[in-house]
Amino acid sequence: MRNYILRRIALTIPVIVLVTFGAFALLRMIPGSVVDLKAGTAQSEADTKRLEKQFGLDKPIPEQFLIWVGDLARGDLGESLWTTERVSTELRRRFPATAELALMASLIASTIALVAGTTAAIHQDSWLDRTIQFVTITGLAIPNFVLATLLISLPAIWWGKVIPEGYVPLSDHPLENLQKMIFPALILGAALAAILTRLVRSTMLEVLRQDYVRTAWAKGLAGRHVILRHALRNALLPVMTVWGLQIAALLGGTVIMESMFRIPGMGIATLNAVKQRDYGLAQVLILIFGLVYIFTSLAVDILYAYIDPRIRYT
Amino acid sequence: MESDRLYHGQLGVTAGNVAYHELAGRRSFPAAAWRGAWSFARQKPLGAAGVFVILVFVFVAVFADFIDRGDPNQLNPDHMLQAPNSQAWFGTDNLGRDLYSRVVHGARVALLVGFVAVGLATAAGTTIGLVSGFYGGKVDLVIQRFVDAILAFPVLVIALAVVTAVGPSLRNLMLAIAFVMTPGFSRVVRASVLGVRQNLYIEAAQAVGATTPRILLRHVLPNVTAPIIVVATGAIGSAILAEASLSFLGLGPPPPNATWGSMLAIEARFYITTAWWLAVVPSAAITFAVLGFNLFGDALRDVWDPRLRGTR
Numbered sequence: 001m002r003n004y005i006l007r008r009i010a011l012t013i014p015v016i017v018l019v020t021f022g023a024f025a026l027l028r029m030i031p032g033s034v035v036d037l038k039a040g041t042a043q044s045e046a047d048t049k050r051l052e053k054q055f056g057l058d059k060p061i062p063e064q065f066l067i068w069v070g071d072l073a074r075g076d077l078g079e080s081l082w083t084t085e086r087v088s089t090e091l092r093r094r095f096p097a098t099a100e101l102a103l104m105a106s107l108i109a110s111t112i113a114l115v116a117g118t119t120a121a122i123h124q125d126s127w128l129d130r131t132i133q134f135v136t137i138t139g140l141a142i143p144n145f146v147l148a149t150l151l152i153s154l155p156a157i158w159w160g161k162v163i164p165e166g167y168v169p170l171s172d173h174p175l176e177n178l179q180k181m182i183f184p185a186l187i188l189g190a191a192l193a194a195i196l197t198r199l200v201r202s203t204m205l206e207v208l209r210q211d212y213v214r215t216a217w218a219k220g221l222a223g224r225h226v227i228l229r230h231a232l233r234n235a236l237l238p239v240m241t242v243w244g245l246q247i248a249a250l251l252g253g254t255v256i257m258e259s260m261f262r263i264p265g266m267g268i269a270t271l272n273a274v275k276q277r278d279y280g281l282a283q284v285l286i287l288i289f290g291l292v293y294i295f296t297s298l299a300v301d302i303l304y305a306y307i308d309p310r311i312r313y314t
Numbered sequence: 315m316e317s318d319r320l321y322h323g324q325l326g327v328t329a330g331n332v333a334y335h336e337l338a339g340r341r342s343f344p345a346a347a348w349r350g351a352w353s354f355a356r357q358k359p360l361g362a363a364g365v366f367v368i369l370v371f372v373f374v375a376v377f378a379d380f381i382d383r384g385d386p387n388q389l390n391p392d393h394m395l396q397a398p399n400s401q402a403w404f405g406t407d408n409l410g411r412d413l414y415s416r417v418v419h420g421a422r423v424a425l426l427v428g429f430v431a432v433g434l435a436t437a438a439g440t441t442i443g444l445v446s447g448f449y450g451g452k453v454d455l456v457i458q459r460f461v462d463a464i465l466a467f468p469v470l471v472i473a474l475a476v477v478t479a480v481g482p483s484l485r486n487l488m489l490a491i492a493f494v495m496t497p498g499f500s501r502v503v504r505a506s507v508l509g510v511r512q513n514l515y516i517e518a519a520q521a522v523g524a525t526t527p528r529i530l531l532r533h534v535l536p537n538v539t540a541p542i543i544v545v546a547t548g549a550i551g552s553a554i555l556a557e558a559s560l561s562f563l564g565l566g567p568p569p570p571n572a573t574w575g576s577m578l579a580i581e582a583r584f585y586i587t588t589a590w591w592l593a594v595v596p597s598a599a600i601t602f603a604v605l606g607f608n609l610f611g612d613a614l615r616d617v618w619d620p621r622l623r624g625t626r
Binding site: 019153248256275286290291 | 455
């Protein structure tokens with residue numbers, strides 16, 4: 001077990017290095033610089049030079065990278081080149097919104113998937129199963145911005161009610177925060193729920209045919225006990241893996257939800273920072289998205305090995 | 315290289331050559347194809363429905379210029395925001411443009427992006443997956459770390475950066491989506507190659523002196539095509555969704571080009587309370603198209619490769 005974990009962590013290190021490099025390089029490959037965009041067209045050569053010097057953009061690219069990594073190592077995230085605000089300040093404001101959105105969405109998705117997927121598997125080929133399958137495959141085909149548009153507009157048309165937009169921190173007004181976050185989280189979680197429901201259903205179908213489940217039935221255990229303790233537990237493993245893989249998609253989806261529901265989160269900030277060539281802010285945001293994915297999949301893999309001993313020995 | 319063909323000829327049915335022999339023996343191709351299609355439709359009615367939907371969209375995309383009703387970009391200030399009627403079947407938008415024509419031409423963009431992006435991603439992903447899975451060892455280790463790193467970035471952020479870098483256009487949109495999808499494909503192919511590599515016929519081919527490129531192309535590739543086609547079919551749906559999302563964010567072909575995503579972005583959101591058709595028409599187009607590919611992909615997977623069930 002210890003060897004497996006160490007090996008898995010060792011494999012993660014080069015990926016972290018690559019992602020750090022990628023986050024840095026991605027924006028610098030894009031033509032146009034923050035200096036040009038910021039100063040407009042009417043700037044003199046001297047102004048450009050001065051701004052570049054101020055942002056440290058006059059140094060060679062490799063040196064810029066090393067300076068950035070060095071600052072990161074010392075806990076200095078740098079500053080936004082657009083607003084000159086500290087990135088850490090920006091993050092403190094934006095991170096909670098995106099984290100809450102992503103967590104709520106995965107919580108909603110997992111709950112729906114476990115209930116719907118298990119129900120469908122137990123009642124295989126019944127009308128209930130077919131309905132669930134139909135809803136999930138349709139759900140996969142509807143883009144989340146379409147769902148969001150419908151959710152924002154239909155209540156307004158039918159009942160003259162407006163879905164609350166915007167964001168208040170959880171610590172300020174817990175209830176109002178939940179009211180505003182529940183709708184974007186539902187939509188963000190819908191696609192994940194559809195994917196996971198299909199997965200729970202198919203793995204449950206497989207597990208329910210296993211010998212140990214038949215044994216559990218044969219020795220007269222209660223149905224609920226067999227389903228929850230013997231079958232579902234084993235069906236959860238692949239679900240967990242896919243959930244880990246889908247985190248990247250979920251985080252990407254926050255961009256659209258944040259822009260449609262006016263939530264000042266990291267997703268929309270990344271979009272704007274890339275558009276403004278705000279290297280300072282964008283590279284940190286992209287790095288954080290990457291690291292969240294890397295550590296989530298690391299955690300999932302280790303947890304998987306812990307639960308399923310077969311993994312450790314292969 | 316006659317030698318290893320001889321070897322297969324003598325043994326007859328190594329897995330790599332089953333499909334090959336089948337194809338060679340299939341003289342009356344149309345009849346057999348029809349029979350195959352019919353049995354597929356009987357077995358998987360939903361999959362057949364998916365094929366039907368796909369064919370309709372392909373027809374619309376190919377013949378867009380013939381079946382549209384006027385120029386999709388023709389402004390018509392006298393007919394703004396008309397509800398669907400006998401003149402404008404799907405209504406008109408806030409600039410008086412005919413929604414039917416726009417959706418028809420949007421199909422062209424969506425399918426082009428879907429097929430081209432997935433085609434590119436399949437080619438690149440298959441090459442990477444074949445090499446990574448077959449060579450194994452250090453090559454695999456290094457390649458997979460790069461794949462991990464690309465997978466770690468949120469899809470939308472990469473696509474966004476790529477499109478911003480090269481400017482929003484149809485071609486760049488396809489490149490961006492292909493780039494984002496490639497690592498996923500390479501994973502699927504690699505996993506299949508790892509299984510195939512264990513087989514005796516690979517060892518046999520090596521023993522008779524077949525070169526590695528030949529083994530990869532003639533012995534490994536034919537045995538991993540089923541999962542590739544299954545994943546690619548579903549991926550076309552995802553690519554269409556990705557195109558819609560990026561166009562929605564203003565990263566698709568620049569206006570006034572009609573794409574389903576951009577139709578929803580600009581026009582629909584402002585007028586939805588008064589003009590529902592602006593949102594419903596492109597939404598329905600996206601949903602049906604993606605659903606078609608998903609249904610077909612699901613059915614293919616069930617028929618060809620039950621092990622892949624629920625991986626998507």
